[in-house]
Amino acid sequence: MTDADDLRRRTAELLAAHPPATTGPLEFLRARFDAGLAWVHFPQGLGGLDAPRSLQAVVDAELEGTGAPDNDPGRIGIGLGMAAPTILRFGTDEQKQRFLRPLWTGEEVWCQLFSEPGAGSDLAALATRAVREGGGAAGTGGDWIVDGQKVWTSSAHLARWAILIARTDPDVPKHRGISYFVCDMTDLGVEVRPLRQITGEAEFNEVFLTGVRIPDAHRLGAVGEGWKVAQTTLMNERVAIGGSRIPREGGMIGVAAAGWRARPGLRTHDLHQRLLKLWVEAEVARLTGERLRQQLTKGQPGPEGSGMKLAFARLAQEISGWEVEFLAEDGLTYDDWTMRRPDGVDFTGREAGYRYLRAKGNSIEGGTSEVLLNIVAERVLGLPPEPRTDKDVAWKDLPR
Secondary structure (H helix, E strand, O other), X not given: OOOHHHHXXXXXXXXXHOOOOOOOHHHHHHHHHHOOOOOOOOOEOOOEXXXXXXXXXXXHHHHOOOOOOOOOOOOOHHHHHHHXXXXXXXXXXXXXXXXXXHHHHOOOOEEEEOXXXXXXXXXXXXXXXXXXXXXXXXXXXXXXXXXXXXXXXXXXXXXXXXXXXXXXXXOOEHHHOXXXXXXXXXXXXXXXXXXXXXXXXXXXXXXXXXXXEEEHHHEEOOOOEHHHHHHHHHHHHHHHHHOOOOOOOOHHHHXXXXXXXXXXXXXXHHHHHHHHHHHHHXXXXXXXXXXXXXXXXXXXXXXXXXXXXXXXXXXXXXXXXHHHHHHHHHHHOOXXXXXXXXXXXXXXXXXXXXXXXXXXHXXXXXXXXXXXXXXXXXXXXXXXXXXXXXXXXXXXXXXX
């Protein structure tokens, strides 16, 4: 049984064999993965040691301050937070061996091809089609030919691989006719177009798929059970967005509090009362996130992550709105409207105007707040579900 002392010993051996000062970043990250110190709770040979998830903090603490490189989690967050746990749970041994190591080291960036122009909040209504070509009598093998359009795809312009859901059977109800694939973003049939946002940047994209050929070996889960696989991805996504570990007074509330302390001439009683309320709510959300992460050590994430994502979106918008109001005319400044395609989102390193504009997307991305409220009501609180008239209707017969 791996314990904290064993992990400290293994980390020390890694640092001795691969000193960060003289080892290239990629070489070090590969060695860390091979030593089982990437995700300690993953199986041996796949970046882990079958250790409790909570012991990851021991490794991270031992590496802190040594100059050891990280894998730039902001750039590869979709791979780390969504693709990896899905591949671990549903992938074949060959898929795990092929994809997990370069995913964790950052050699291969991932994106998520889920939402569509007509299937955002109602994701199961997606229309992208995957039609099998060839294959054996057992229902395996051959290729899938994919045609359709996806939208709001973060990092598609950087990605080597994508997790993709597509309709493989239009003759059954919408949730039952979906399959889940790993898509090669370098295929000639994949076209990525930038979507310029209110910030002036284009971290999102729309993706057009025309005759994209995906081998059946890149399917995750059984044919027609893609919605079940996607639920694992979506639950992990919401935990990744809303449940990231931050210190007390970290994140956006920390920026707001620092501005309050630095500019006493702008203070008013009303702004003070509102800031105190936001500070308390941010601390409650942070502690709730800690409790959620402790629950994760015992298994897969559940619907509780939807509540965390809800809280994150609301707080980000309220804190950024408070900050713009506090800074008065200075809060309206914005440094650069140049059309750019950034590697990620920076909620604390930019100016208040950027935070205010970018936070508007928090209640849409990763599941709209309205959908997440339904999930919390039905799956956490146990309230009656909303009536569904399309439950037993074949997808092809649904009005569009």
